[in-house]
Amino acid sequence: MKHLRFLDSHQLRDHTFPRHGEKKFGEAVQLISKLEDLNSKDFRYVIVGIMEDIGVRANLGKPGCAQTFQYLLSPLCNIQVNRFLDASNIALGPVLDFKELMDEVRNLDQNRAADLQRLREVTAQIDESVSALMEAIAKAGKIPIVIGGGHNNSYGIIKGISQARKSDIDVLNIDPHADYRALEGRHSGNGFSYAREEGYLGRYAVFGMHESYNNQDILEKFRASADLYYLTYDELLTFSTEERDRLFKDALRWLGPGPIGLELDMDSITGFPVSALNASGFTMRQARTLVKTAAALASPYYFHLAEGAPALATNATEAELSAKAMVYLITDFIKSHQAEA
Numbered sequence: 086m087k088h089l090r091f092l093d094s095h096q097l098r099d100h101t102f103p104r105h106g107e108k109k110f111g112e113a114v115q116l117i118s119k120l121e122d123l124n125s126k127d128f129r130y131v132i133v134g135i136m137e138d139i140g141v142r143a144n145l146g147k148p149g150c151a152q153t154f155q156y157l158l159s160p161l162c163n164i165q166v167n168r169f170l171d172a173s174n175i176a177l178g179p180v181l182d183f184k185e186l187m188d189e190v191r192n193l194d195q196n197r198a199a200d201l202q203r204l205r206e207v208t209a210q211i212d213e214s215v216s217a218l219m220e221a222i223a224k225a226g227k228i229p230i231v232i233g234g235g236h237n238n239s240y241g242i243i244k245g246i247s248q249a250r251k252s253d254i255d256v257l258n259i260d261p262h263a264d265y266r267a268l269e270g271r272h273s274g275n276g277f278s279y280a281r282e283e284g285y286l287g288r289y290a291v292f293g294m295h296e297s298y299n300n301q302d303i304l305e306k307f308r309a310s311a312d313l314y315y316l317t318y319d320e321l322l323t324f325s326t327e328e329r330d331r332l333f334k335d336a337l338r339w340l341g342p343g344p345i346g347l348e349l350d351m352d353s354i355t356g357f358p359v360s361a362l363n364a365s366g367f368t369m370r371q372a373r374t375l376v377k378t379a380a381a382l383a384s385p386y387y388f389h390l391a392e393g394a395p396a397l398a399t400n401a402t403e404a405e406l407s408a409k410a411m412v413y414l415i416t417d418f419i420k421s422h423q424a425e426a
Contacts, residue, residue, distance in 0.1 A: 086221075088185070088214050091118050092178040101162040111162030113172035117179055123225035130419055131176045131222055132161075132230045137183035137211055140237025141360050141392070142195050143204035143272035149394035150360055151187060153233035154180060156395040156408040161415070170416060174423065176227075181214055181234075205270030212241045212271060219245025219387070228422065229387045230415055235273035235360065236264050236350055236391040243280040243346060246386050253287035254386060256346035257336060259353050259375055261295040261363055263315060265303045273360075273392070278306075290336045291315040292375070293353050293367060314339055318366065333375060337383050347385040349376060349414065351393035357407045358397040369410055373417050380421035388418045 094116065101111030115128050123131070134154030142148050166172045186207050193200035215238050222229045223246045231242055239258075247254050258264070258277065266274040268282060280286035294315045307313040316336060321329050337345075352359040355366040367375070379385065393411055398404035 086120065086214065086217055088181050088183050089120075089218065090180050090182050092116055092180065093118070097162060097177070100158040108166040109162060110164045110166055110170075110172050113166045114162075115173065115176040117176050120179070120221055122176070123222060123227060126176065128176045129174050129228055129423065130230055131178075131227045132232065132415065133178070133218065133222070134180040134232050135215065135234035135238050136180060137187060137234045138360070139183065139186060139190060139204055139211060140208045140235035140271070140273040142190075142193075143201065143208045143237070143270070144235070144266075144274040145195055145201075146235070146273060146360050147397070148360075149358070149397040150233060150235055150392050151183075152396045153393050153411070156404060157232055157411055160405070160409045160412045164412060164416065170420060171423075175419065179218065181218060183211055183214075186210065202270060205272055208237050208271040211237070212244070215241025216245035216248070220249045221245075223249035223386065228385070230418065231387065231389045232411065232415070233393070234391065236260070236348075237271060237273040237276050238391065239264065239276035239348055239389060240271070240280050242387060242389055243276075244283070244285045246346065247285035250386075253285055254346050255288040255340045255343070256286060256290070256348060257340060257379060257383070258289070258291045258348040258350070259293055259367075259372070260291055260348065260350040261293065261298055261318065261353055261366065262350070263291045263294055263299050263303050263307070265289075265306060265313075266300075267302065288312045288340050289314070290340055292333060292336050293318040293321065295319065330374070330378070333378060334382065337379060340383070344384040344386050345379075346387050346389070347376070347379050347383070347418070348389045348391065350391050351411070354410070357410060358394050358399075358403060360392040360394055369413070373413060376414050377417045377421040380418045385418075385422065388415075390414060
């Protein structure tokens with residue numbers, strides 16, 4: 086599979102700092118060294134890195150989310166393995182590393198029509214690798230937790246899992262943007278519209294969408310379809326915490342009783358370096374609660390953390406906090422998901 090690479094034990098040791106009498110995640114997590122390990126090794130969750138920000142550029146956005154997985158490794162490898170977290174049930178890797186394509190398009194200007202078109206063509210190439218890997222993971226009965234890259238990768242994830250299951254899948258997206266833009270060539274703003282157009286996405290709900298950052302065409306499409314639903318962040322401001330939690334559970338019920346795909350765009354959370362900064366969004370505590378609730382109640386097929394960009398941090402402390410925040414969200418998902426299994 087093109088662009089696929091695997092972590093080895095030496096890389097893991099470089100990111101793990103052992104301490105006598107303790108067990109760190111990097112010492113206990115399983116490693117995948119070949120695709121066949123998906124079927125031959127005994128684990129339930131696989132943490133996958135996607136290293137690209139071409140799809141964000143193809144959406145006229147700000148690059149910076151390509152290195153998220155690398156920023157994540159040290160804080161992830163050094164969390165404690167204890168009665169709250171069984172790392173032996175988790176595998177780390179593989180990684181889809183699109184450095185070759187990133188280098189190819191590095192000097193393209195997204196403000197030039199021809200260059201923008203090329204960025205969108207390359208994003209479609211990325212789709213093929215993402216969907217092939219997700220299909221392999223889903224066929225092996227594993228739960229992918231996908232880190233990094235732009236939200237364009239929602240399309241490849243949904244397509245791959247849909248093909249493995251031979252049916253469309255329903256998805257909940259916690260995001261200021263519906264990412265349901267026109268079918269104008271692939272980019273980070275139309276992963277869900279392409280997935281639905283091609284029959285991979287069934288029902289689709291957006292929770293916490295921002296009224297000022299979604300165009301009228303998107304709103305009309307949601308209004309016209311019984312399979313599309315949103316609740317805006319602006320509306321949620323008028324509700325208490327208890328009412329907001331109830332509305333989130335209502336959105337999960339609207340999607341139906343079966344498992345869903347779970348998406349969280351890091352720009353739904355205020356205060357972290359991301360591809361599109363959010364001046365008014367969920368707190369980290371609120372985001373963790375939403376992830377824990379969805380993981381427990383909806384038995385997701387996958388969890389996708391998109392567009393976090395520690396590389397855009399203004400200092401090292403901010404970058405570290407961003408990476409640690411994503412580690413919390415990953416472990417929240419796993420703990421709540423396996424508790425419900």
